[in-house]
Amino acid sequence: MAAAEARKRRPRGQFAAGRAKRPRGAGRQLEAGMRGILITCNMNERKCVGEAYSLLGEYGDRLYGPEQFSDHEERLSGSEREEDEDDVEAALKKEVGQIRTLTEQKLRRFQSVESGANNVVFIRTQGIEPEDLVHHILQDMHATKKKKTRVILRMLPVSGTCKAFMEDMKKYTETFFEPWFKAPNKGTFQIVYKARNNSHMSREEVIKELAGIVGSLNPENKVDLNNPQYTIVVEIIKSVCCLSVVRDYVLFRKYNLQEVVKSKEDTQQNPSSLTEEQNSEAVKPETVEEEKNSKESSNEVKQVNKNQGETSFQVKLAVSLSWLCSALPLPSKELECVHAYVNVAILTDSDCCYI
Numbered sequence: 001m002a003a004a005e006a007r008k009r010r011p012r013g014q015f016a017a018g019r020a021k022r023p024r025g026a027g028r029q030l031e032a033g034m035r036g037i038l039i040t041c042n043m044n045e046r047k048c049v050g051e052a053y054s055l056l057g058e059y060g061d062r063l064y065g066p067e068q069f070s071d072h073e074e075r076l077s078g079s080e081r082e083e084d085e086d087d088v089e090a091a092l093k094k095e096v097g098q099i100r101t102l103t104e105q106k107l108r109r110f111q112s113v114e115s116g117a118n119n120v121v122f123i124r125t126q127g128i129e130p131e132d133l134v135h136h137i138l139q140d141m142h143a144t145k146k147k148k149t150r151v152i153l154r155m156l157p158v159s160g161t162c163k164a165f166m167e168d169m170k171k172y173t174e175t176f177f178e179p180w181f182k183a184p185n186k187g188t189f190q191i192v193y194k195a196r197n198n199s200h201m202s203r204e205e206v207i208k209e210l211a212g213i214v215g216s217l218n219p220e221n222k223v224d225l226n227n228p229q230y231t232i233v234v235e236i237i238k239s240v241c242c243l244s245v246v247r248d249y250v251l252f253r254k255y256n257l258q259e260v261v262k263s264k265e266d267t268q269q270n271p272s273s274l275t276e277e278q279n280s281e282a283v284k285p286e287t288v289e290e291e292k293n294s295k296e297s298s299n300e301v302k303q304v305n306k307n308q309g310e311t312s313f314q315v316k317l318a319v320s321l322s323w324l325c326s327a328l329p330l331p332s333k334e335l336e337c338v339h340a341y342v343n344v345a346i347l348t349d350s351d352c353c354y355i
Helices: 002-008 012-017 044-065 089-104 131-145 166-176 203-217 271-282 284-327 332-347
Strands: 034-040 112-115 122-123 152-160 162-163 190-194 229-238 240-246
Touching: 034 131, 044 089, 044 112, 044 122, 044 131, 044 152, 131 152, 131 240, 152 229, 152 240, 162 166, 166 203, 166 240, 190 203, 203 229
Parallel strands: 190 229
Antiparallel strands: 034 122, 034 152, 112 122, 162 240, 229 240
8 A cells, every 4th residue: 555655656856867858948049050130238128128129129120111910811812722732641741831931931030039137138130131220220310419228338240140259250251251351342430348157268369360351352441449340349248259340339328328319519618618718827826925015924924933933932941940940049249240131132032942
């Protein structure tokens, strides 16, 4: 009886041991082959995703028109519905094709996926060019100076992704850089590198190898760290390398949405401050004269205090000497000499008092 109950009450671990566990976020993680937009935020990823959907949807509709949603069933013709499905193999292929079509329809124009790093959001794009869209957003915000986000910091397009290993990156970038740097195309460039949750890649090695590839495509491609035509953005997250070649990287404040809306007038002097400076210069001579008078008066006060101090010292010295004369049993002639010295000390300069 006890053995039967023991067999019935097996631990739950025995049932779960042979069951395959589905990883969290499977199918919605950043991986090689994706294209999209990499967004950094300030401690609030959920709100960042909401702002990204709103901003990208607004400008995406402007450039590419409203997103279209169609039901697969409406596109099926009547003849397809009435086909004879006696052939099992043909029916199976048809069903697989329908599932693929429905899966493609579920892919939205913008879809958030797990980036693999804190405070980083990756928005996968479908049917659009990430570089053109992000550049259009920053260009409009730079022109209007209108702030449209609160949590989003930087918005970087990702035109291609590959495995974050040096050999894979070299093989991938040899063809990836061709539209911008292969002869007859040319331009000045810089490389911006950032790695997150990755320790096996070397920043110096990556920059050196990628710069060599750009130079091999066209020897006229030159490095310019001040104001380059193109900026190669390399963002590595875990084992995925995100690449893009962007324009106006310096003008758009490193593609920072918070900085691009700031005006240069903040660093320039306004007319009111100039007027105040001119007024201060106009009254400058009077101020100098007042300072001179105040210095003279202060010197006079110091001299008076000094004289008063010296007089007080002389009086104290005379009193002390008089007391000393009265206390000591000296002959009359010596007392007269002491009194004479006291009178001289009082009447002469203070320097005599210290002798």
